[in-house]
Amino acid sequence: MEAVTECPICDNVEFKSYLTCRDYLVSNEKFIIQECISCGFRLTNPRPDDKSIGNYYKSENYVSHNDESGGFINVIYRTVRSYTLSSKTRLIKKINGGEGKLLDVGCGTGSFLEACKSSGWQIAGVETDSTVKALAQEKLKIQVHQDLSEIPNKESFNVITLWHVLEHIPNLNDAVRRLSMMLAPNGTLIIAVPNSNSYDANYFKEYWAAYDVPRHLYHFTPSTIEKLINKYKLQVIETKPMVFDAFYIAMLSTRYQTGKTNYIESLKVGLRSNAKARKTGDSSSLIYIVKKL
Known part of the structure; x- marks a missing residue:
């Protein structure tokens, strides 16, 4: 385990306890989420170090690393993913004004990059898990990088995407700095992360599945995302909700809370979360x- 002694956003050294959550996926261990008393940034602290964090991903139910994991919830996840992949490719094409050069950081088994390649994009990927990286390379027929640092400095991309990845990256500032440098002129960085200020986060509290400790090292809000990227001369120009996440996360959360998935409750919470987000902007x-x- 390692302790974070300075806030990655504001360098403050004082934190307060925010929540204690359990790792329901792998270890059943408890982890503390702290909050910076200066800027409000939330992080898992202490956390597994680089040598041990990989052990917390070793589960057949970790769906982004496994195209064939079972269970009804994961079947739903993959069914919805086929729709969201189309939505994502439409989004990046609209933003970029057509196809271009794209980097997907944390590409997993390569499903998103495969969809982009089929749509005419030049693709590149980063995946730190060597086993998953091999699966992506076999699927995509390209070399997938293991780390951002492997990408040559001269490389630039029209679009860089991180779909539920930034919360996993230990060296947060180094990553955002590198991503900023890799953007082509008028390029776009797309970051998707859970929102720990959402209705469903406040409803489920320590059982909220998107805390996903200790794999999620950070627990962002719209305010703390903006503070982070503004450090590197970047600016959020638009936010979009991930509507399906509220339902998927609620299904997992009810199972963590009671030991059994409550589909009716999950539907109610997901609907309420999305309804409230239309007014507040705080989607799941x-x-x-x-x-x-």
Whole structure:
């Protein structure tokens, strides 16, 4: 385990306890989420170090690393994913004004990159898990990088995407700095992360599945995302809700809370969360569309 002694956003050294959550996916261990008393940034602290964090991803139910994991919830996830992949490819094409050069960070088994390749994009990917990376390379027939640092400095991309990935990256500031440098002129950075200020986060509290400790090292809100990217001359120009996330996360959360998935309760919470988000902007998960200043 390692302790974070300075806030990655504001460098403050004082934190307060926010929640204690359990790892329901792998270890059943408890982890503390702290909040910076200066800027409000939330993070898992202490957290597994680089040598041990991989052990917390070793589950056949970790669906982004496994195209064939079972269970009804994961079947729903993959069914919805086929729709959201189309939505994502339409979004990046609209933002970029056509196809171009794209980097997907945390590409998993390569489903999104495969859809982009089929749509005419030049693709590149980063995936830190060596086993999953091999699956992506076999599917995509390209070399997938293991780390952002492997990408040559001269490379630039019209679109860089991180779909539920930024919350997993230990060296947060280094990653955002590199991503900013890799953007082509008028390029777009797209970051999708859970929102710990959402209705469903406040409803489920320590059982909220999107805390996903210790794999999620950070627990963003719209305010803290903006503070982070503004440090690197980047600006959020638009946010978009990820509507399906509220239902998927609620299904997992009810199972963590009671030991059994409550589909009716999950539907109610998901509907309420999305309804409230239309007024507040605090969706369960948000897509941040980011440009250079």
